[in-house]
Amino acid sequence: MFAELLQYLFAGLTSGAIYALAGLGFAIIYNSSHVINFAQGEFIMIGGMSTAMMVAAGVPLPVASLLAVLVTMLVGVALEKFAIEPARNADVTTIIIITIGASIFLRGLAQIVWDKEFHSLPAFSGETPLNVGGATLMPQSIWVVGVAVVVIVALWWFFNRTLFGKAMLATSFNRLAAQLMGIGVKKVLMVSFALSALLGAVGGIVVTPITFTNYEAGIMLGLKGFSAAVLGGLGNGMGAIVGGLAVGIAEALASGYLSSAYKDAVAFVIILFVLFFLPNGLFGKKGTDRV
């Protein structure tokens, strides 16, 4: 009974950590540009796919991971440079279509550069399950959660302790004022895409040994990350993390106790329910309209 619950919690925390990373990616880009980047899931896919393909070709895992993160960051910067920046003043719907277009483009590219097959990675430190309170815990799950924690702490340090991180925060509070204070807003925008790509890629790499990956793997992960970000309140980093974990755990519990077929629907049911009562998410600022 308890062991079963623990088992579901482990599964939920593992996928929740990935949603949290994806949600943070949405939040960072949203903060710097008010753009919702529907290609966030593709960052996860590119991270996982390129690592898997390089490892299959004989590159050692640490080197492959590093290269994969770099490749994904380059894709992120290119996306910002060639698709988002030229459309700076377009309205919400137009930019949503641009980023969805980008996600279709990247999936198409992945199909050609790699293939349509499923790929996996060997687990980072063996497949011997640990026994915790009667539940089995795969070592890779510890990797996923551990890496997510490290990344989140590093991110916190970057935003609160470095000059450039503070400049990015300032830009998210008031773009114009930040610009007048001499902050290079364009550079902030570019770095935010690079950072989001990094988060996605890292998530994609650590989760691939568990879930496998293929060119379409990013679609659902991206949408769940978006729900995590909205659940917490758009642009709220802590909210995105809480939202991601909540979605992951709710999903695991629902598929364990209710129906596994409806696992993917859980995130969206929660989000609708929350938005019915809290139109700005759990921790979102209440917006006011200027006329």
Next chain:
Amino acid sequence: MWKTARIGGLGALALILVLAPLGFPNAYFYDIAVKALFNAVVCIGLNLLIGYGGQISLGHAGFFALGAYGSAILTVTYKLPALPAMLLSALGVGVLAYLIGRPILRLKGHYLAMATLGIGIIIHIVLKTESGLTGGPDGMGVDPFSVMGFTMMGDRMWYWAAAALLVLAVWLSLNLIDSPVGRALRAVHGSEVGAEVVGVDTSSYKVMVFVVSAVFASLIGSLFAHKDGFITPDIGSFFRSVEFVVMVVLGGMASTFGSVVGAIILTLLPQVLTVVEDYEAMVFGGIMMGTMIFLPKGLLPSLVAGLRKRGGAAQ
């Protein structure tokens, strides 16, 4: 003057629809043409919501699929005649849209996008999972559309029906836009708070146009099910919802004829893109990005603005 322009536009559309089959390369093309016209009607409804109401919906394929499955289940499983089945499904979708429209249309921008996206995905998953009712991912067969002993057969007959329906939808849409409702909607799009302050009941209008657009999608979904004779849950996928929005925006937001143009182009595009084979997804995504970057106002409004400019320069 606006009135003559409207009749002129409708006449031109009817003329094009009558003459278009002369240019069809083969009989198979009728099938694609019907799909294009069906999409155009859905987009006219969606354009009322997006272009005039200023609200986004990333879940309209869900309503389309509910209409299709509603008709399919009512006619096949419950042996209802096609027309009542279609109307019942539309009524059901209308009620559903009303019930969810009330709370979610209070949301703004990305929150609304998220909520509508969620509804579309939930509908898609339900259709995939409840296989006892819907046949699951394998889909289900649907009988041809027949009313009082008359059965719709063949793509040619469907073409004329769809063309007539499109003209009707355009006429309805143009009238609605030109009515007090349309003006209220445009005020909501311009500034919601502003509209409220001058006494427009913004939330009712938003819900109304949401329901209308959902019913359009449902009706066409029903017809599509009968025409194709076989449906799968993927007609309600997230990608299909995105496609509808792209059609509206590509053609030109807040332009009824633009929606028609957008729907036709985007329905034909995959046919053309089969030439590039494996690169299809890439090219499709690239075109989506490119048009939005370079023509953020959409094809038709950009074209009209271009012509006006040239006309102005010549004078």
